[in-house]
Amino acid sequence: MKKVAAILLCIIMMCGCCAHRVAHGNRAPIIGISAGGVGQSRVSQDYIDAVCASGGIPVIIPILTDSLALAAILDKVDGVVMTGGEDVAPGFYGELPLPELRDVNAPRDTFDLLLTRMSAREGKPILGICRGVQVINVAFGGTLWQDIPSQIPESTIQHRSKNDEDPFHDVFIRKESRLATLTVSGSTRINTFHHQAVKDVAKGFVVTATAPDSVIEGIECFENGYRIIGVQFHPEKMFASGDARFQPLFEWLVKESRK
Numbered sequence: 295m296k297k298v299a300a301i302l303l304c305i306i307m308m309c310g311c312c313a314h315r316v317a318h319g320n321r322a323p324i325i326g327i328s329a330g331g332v333g334q335s336r337v338s339q340d341y342i343d344a345v346c347a348s349g350g351i352p353v354i355i356p357i358l359t360d361s362l363a364l365a366a367i368l369d370k371v372d373g374v375v376m377t378g379g380e381d382v383a384p385g386f387y388g389e390l391p392l393p394e395l396r397d398v399n400a401p402r403d404t405f406d407l408l409l410t411r412m413s414a415r416e417g418k419p420i421l422g423i424c425r426g427v428q429v430i431n432v433a434f435g436g437t438l439w440q441d442i443p444s445q446i447p448e449s450t451i452q453h454r455s456k457n458d459e460d461p462f463h464d465v466f467i468r469k470e471s472r473l474a475t476l477t478v479s480g481s482t483r484i485n486t487f488h489h490q491a492v493k494d495v496a497k498g499f500v501v502t503a504t505a506p507d508s509v510i511e512g513i514e515c516f517e518n519g520y521r522i523i524g525v526q527f528h529p530e531k532m533f534a535s536g537d538a539r540f541q542p543l544f545e546w547l548v549k550e551s552r553k
Contacts, residue, residue: 323350323372323552324551325351325547325551327354327355328374328376330377330379330399338530343533347533348548350551355371358405359401361408372418374410374420376423376425378425378487384440389437392441392444394440394441394443395440406433407429419547422523422525423530424488424526430524431492431496431524434499435496435497436494436495436499437493439490439509452486453505454489463486463505464505465482471502471512473502476542491509492526499513499514499522511525512524512525523546529541529543
């Protein structure tokens with residue numbers, strides 16, 4: 295327990311702007327960011343910057359499957375960001391792998407699913423991004439498209455960008471959704487770096503955004519005490535490039551984490 299607390303303190307103090315808030319007694323919400331990696335636990339700086347810019351204290355939650363250690367960390371965390379990364383292994387939603395399945399990370403799958411369920415059970419707000427929205431859907435009983443190009447061959451949308459020059463496509467955000475209330479409604483452009491996506495939506499969740507080929511780009515749940523928003527695109531990358539249209543998602547997470 296002391297070791298976990300020490301790790302959290304070190305991570306907090308690494309962020310100068312957030313340490314300033316702690317030192318002056320104005321404790322901002324602590325936002326846990328799920329780590330990725332193989333043989334290591336790391337996150338993109340873009341997630342850290344987006345959380346800090348929204349008034350939160352970002353800390354990295356390392357990949358671990360010890361529920362007691364994870365519970366100790368969550369006791370210090372007010373909200374959670376589920377980050378992007380590898381494919382989710384289809385065994386977790388009752389399917390056999392297709393040939394087009396890409397890299398999977400079994401320890402991270404176990405960690406992410408455990409972290410999502412524990413965070414939701416404790417009523418913590420959750421923001422899922424790319425792989426994060428897929429993990430959320432699977433955690434609550436939903437399924438995924440393992441590979442959009444092979445399973446939806448009629449689609450003309452390039453969901454997995456081959457480079458960073460023009461990684462965008464249109465998306466329609468439903469106006470009655472919390473996502474629309476926080477950001478924009480109707481048609482807009484978003485970035486795209488995936489080949490898996492939500493297929494059968496988990497019970498209690500609603501679809502908030504879709505691509506022109508009907509691939510789901512966002513889900514959310516505000517039932518049974520849950521406060522969960524998931525998007526297939528990367529708002530933190532958009533913010534890093536100067537597009538702040540979806541930065542309110544991080545602001546929402548920080549605001550909800552104050553409650």
